[in-house]
Amino acid sequence: MAEHTIDIGSRRYRFDSLGALMAAATPRRSGDELAGIAAASAEERAAAQMALAELPLRRFLEEPLIPYEEDEITRLILDRHDRGAFAPVAGLSVGEFRNWLLSERADGESLARLAPGLTPEMVAAVSKLMRVQDLVLAARKCRVVTRFRNTIGLPGRLSTRLQPNHPTDDASGIAASILDGLLYASGDAVIGINPAGDNTGTVVTLLKMLDEIIARYEIPTQSCVLTHVTTAIEAIERGAPTDLVFQSIAGTEAANRGFGIDLALLREGREAALSLHRGTLGNNVMYFETGQGSALSADAHHGLDQQTLEARAYAVAREFEPLLVNTVVGFIGPEYLFDGKQIIRAGLEDHFCGKLLGVPMGCDICYTNHAEADQDDMDMLLTLLGAAGCHYIMGIPGSDDIMLNYQTTSFHDALYLRQVLGLRPAPEFEEWLETSGIYRHGHGIAFERELPARFQAVLGQAQADATGEEAAP
C-alpha cells in the first residue's frame, strides 16, 4: 500500500494508504468518526482533498481499496470495467475529472457512454471534492431510464414509491394507505410494502393482493413486497405474482454476507423474476436499497469510509439492471449520519454517485427520531434532489411510517416538488391519473369532495365491511 503525502506550508500530511486518503478527504460524518478513520482536523481534511485531487483516476484500477482476492465486489468492479468507455477521462486526475463533469463536455450522451468505464471508487473520490451545487448539477446531466410497466427516469419526471406499510400487515389498513396514495397521485415507481415479518405465506398473500389491485384499477405500475431475496424466490416457486425482486445490498462481500446474500444469490433472484415475464414495457425486475453505514454496521468496512463503500454497492446494483435503486439515507441513525446537514449531503452524494455509474437512483429522504433532524432538513434535501433529477422518492401518508418507525416523504411532499419544479409523473401513470380524474399536470389534484368515478364504490364497500364486522359476534 503506497503512502500519500502533501505539504501544506511547513506541515507534511501523510496518509498510509489510498483508502486512508479517501477517508480523510470525506466531508465530516459521524460514521467515519465512529470507525476511527475520519480526518483528525479540518485542515487535514482539506489537505487530503488537495492530495486526492492530484491523484490520477487510473490509480483506482491499479490499486484496489479491498484486495481482488478477498472480495467478490472488487472482482466484479474490475472484471466489468470497460477500458474503451473509460478512454475519454483516462488521462485525468480526480480534480480534473471534477472540472470535466461540470464542463460542457459532460452531457447526457457522453455520461451514458462513460458510465461503464467508471468505477465506484472514482466517482466517490470526485464527489469528495464537490460542493452541493456540483453534486446537483452533474447528476442532473445524467440520463438513466428503466422500464417494467411504465417508464422511469425521463427528464422532467418525478416518480414515487407508494409505501402502504402496516405494522400487522392488516389488509384493510394497507388498502386504506394505498387508496390515500393513489388519490394523492402517488405510486408510479412501485407500490411497495415492507411486510411486518418475513413469513413466506404472508409475502405470497400480499403479492396476490397487490397484483389484484393493480389489475382491477388498471394502474400502469408494478408491485413489490420488500422481503429477503430467498423469501422472494420461495414465493415465486409457490406461484406468487411477483413483479420486482427486492434486496438490501452493500459494497463489500462481507457486508453482503451479513445480509445473507452474495452475487450468485442475487443472480438467482433476478432469473426467478425474469422467468415470470410480467413486464410489459421492459425487463428491469430488481429493486435494491442501500445506505451509508451498512458495511460498518456489519463490521465489514475494511477501514474504508462509508461513502466510498456506498458507491461500491451501486456496482452491485448495476450488474443486475434494476428498475429502482434508492439510498435510505437517514434510516440507519445518528451514529452514521448525525444530523440534517450530514443527511442532506449524503443523500446528494449517493444520488450523484449512483447516476454517474448508470444506476436508476431514487432516494428515501428520511430521518429517525433519534437523529438531530426534522422536517425542515427533509424539505431541503427533497428540493435539492428534485433539482438534481432524482428518479423517485417515497410516498407515505403524512410522512409517518407506522411499521418501520421513521419519517420519510409524504404524498403531499411529492405534490409540492411537482408544483415548485414543474415535474410530472411517469408518462403512462400520468395518463392514468388524468383519465381517472385524479391529477392534472400544472393544476394539481383534480377533484375535491367527490371521489373519481373509478373509486366511487370503495367507500361504500369499506362501510359495508365495517358494518359487517360489527354485526359479527
Add this chain to the structure above:
Amino acid sequence: MSGDDGQREITVDNPWQRLRELTDARIGLGRVGGSLPTAAQLAFQMDHARARDAVHMALDTERLMPELDERFALALRLHSQAADRSEYLRRPDLGRRLSEASRQELARLPAGSCDVSICVVDGLSARAIHEQAIPFLDAALPEIERLGLSPGPVALVEQGRVAIGDPIGEALGARMSVVLIGERPGLSSPDSLGLYFTWAPRAGRRDSERNCISNIRPRGLSYANAARLLAYLMRQAQALGASGVVLKDDSEVDSRLGDGRTGNFLLPPVTGAP
C-alpha cells in the same frame, strides 16, 4: 382571510377520512392546494416532539427488577460500555459490549448452562420496556415451558444494543438467546418492543444469524401472537441447529392479513362475472 367560511373554502377535506378507523397511518389529511393543512402540520410537530422525548427517557430499573425477580430464579442488572444516552447514540459499538463491572458480575456466577438466556434491554425506547416487557414475558414464559425448555437468569441491561445479548448468553452457557429491546420510537408508536432470537449466542454473531419479531405492543403484534411466534422459532432452531435467514418464518401464526381480500374494500368480490 376572515372567519370559518373562508377557511373551509381553501381547505379540502378528504371524503375517505373515516377510513382512519382502519389504520394508524396519517391518511385523509386533506390539503390546501397540494400542501398539508395547518392542523395536520402542527399535530405532526407535536408527535415528533414526543418521540424525541421518548428517546431520552431513562430505564426505570427500580420498578422492573422486583418484577423480574418474581418471575426468574435470578435477575441480573447489567450495563453496557456506553456511559449515557449521548454516548449511546454516537457509539453503537459500546452499546453492544458489557461494562467491566457487568462482565465481572457474570464471571462470578457459578459455571453452568441453560436453554434460554433472556435479556431485557432499554434500546431506543425505555417506554417500550416499561409497558410491554413484563406482559410479554407473562405470555412467553408458559410457551417456553411447554417446549420443555428452562430459562436461565434474566438480565436487565441499560444503554444496550441487540448484540449485547451475545456475550451475556455466552457467559450463561445458553443454547439460545432472546433479547427484548425498545425499538426506535415512531411518531405513532413510541412504545414498540422488538425481540431478537439467536441460536448459540456468542460475541461476533451476525445480524443474518438472528430472527426478529417486531412491533410487539397492544396496537401492534399482540403478546400472545408474539409468544407463539417465538415458540415456533425455538422449535425450528432446535431442529436446524441455527437461527437467522436459514430459519424461514413459515409459521401459521394468524395475522390480520387473512387472505388479503377479506376486509379489503379495494377488492370486493366481483359479482356477475362470467
